[in-house]
Amino acid sequence: MSYKKKDVEDLVKILGDDGANKREIAAVALIKIGKTSLVPLSNALKDRNTRVRQMAAVVLREIADNRKVTDTRVVESLIQALNDKDSGVLGTATEALINIGKSAVQPLIEALKNKNKNVRLMAVVALAKIGDKSAIAPLTQALQDKDKKIRVAAEKALDTIHTKDILS
Numbered sequence: 001m002s003y004k005k006k007d008v009e010d011l012v013k014i015l016g017d018d019g020a021n022k023r024e025i026a027a028v029a030l031i032k033i034g035k036t037s038l039v040p041l042s043n044a045l046k047d048r049n050t051r052v053r054q055m056a057a058v059v060l061r062e063i064a065d066n067r068k069v070t071d072t073r074v075v076e077s078l079i080q081a082l083n084d085k086d087s088g089v090l091g092t093a094t095e096a097l098i099n100i101g102k103s104a105v106q107p108l109i110e111a112l113k114n115k116n117k118n119v120r121l122m123a124v125v126a127l128a129k130i131g132d133k134s135a136i137a138p139l140t141q142a143l144q145d146k147d148k149k150i151r152v153a154a155e156k157a158l159d160t161i162h163t164k165d166i167l168s
Contacts, residue, residue, distance in 0.1 A: 003036050012040045015055035016047070023055055030059045034067055042077035045093070050086050057081060057092035064099035072107075075100060079107050082119040094122045098129040105130060109138045117147045124150060128157030131164045 011033075014026035030037040037059070044056035060078065063069065078100075081093035097104040104126065111123035124142055127135040139161070142154035 003033050005040070008033060008037050008040050011037070012044045012052070012056065015044065015059070016049040016052035023051075027055055027059050027062075031062045031066070034063055035069075035071075038063065038069065038071055038074045042071075042074045045077045045081045045084075045089070050089070053081070053084060053086065054088045054092065057089050057096060061092050061096035061099055064096045069100045070103045072103075075104050075107050078104070079111050079119075079123075082111065082114075082122045083116055090118065090122060094126050097126045101130055102132060105132045105134060109135060112138050112142055117150060120145065120147070120150050121153055124153040124157050128153070128160045131161050133161065133165065136161060 008030070011026045011030050014022050015030075017023050017026070030041065041056045041060050041063075044052050045060075047053050047056070057078075060074065069075075075097070078093045078097050081089055084090050084093070097108060108123045108127050108130075111119050112127075114120055114123070120142070124139065127139060136158065139154045139157050143151055143158075145151050145154065
């Protein structure tokens with residue numbers, strides 16, 4: 001079944017509705033639509049309404065969990081969402097990047113250079129969960145970060161990646 005861009009955009013707008021049932025129905029529909037909804041959902045991560053950003057991140061996380069997502073625009077939008085002041089958006093965007101996996105590794109490595117310490121920390125967390133060996137050198141550099149939380153997280157991430165490597 002083919003969906004019109006306008007229909008998808010209307011569903012994305014409903015994510016900010018006051019009614020929880022409407023939000024849930026829209027979210028389920030967007031998850032079923034899948035890839036066609038990726039770009040509008042990515043754009044919704046920049047919405048002024050916190051609820052829209054939260055729900056967009058949740059839907060993207062679910063789509064990424066169920067399908068292979070390689071669209072760089074989606075990954076970049078999720079990386080940008082790591083700057084969000086809302087912890088719900090931040091956490092869910094991180095989970096979505098973890099679900100995306102390998103396609104998110106290089107942008108997450110780039111995020112280790114971000115000025116925002118929360119972005120750097122969530123990038124370390126996501127890279128640890130993904131467990132890709134290409135993150136070892138950048139995570140080793142993160143051991144020198146000026147923020148102690150990031151240094152500790154980078155050390156744990158490296159332990160996690162090395163353990164996965166030994167066990168595989």
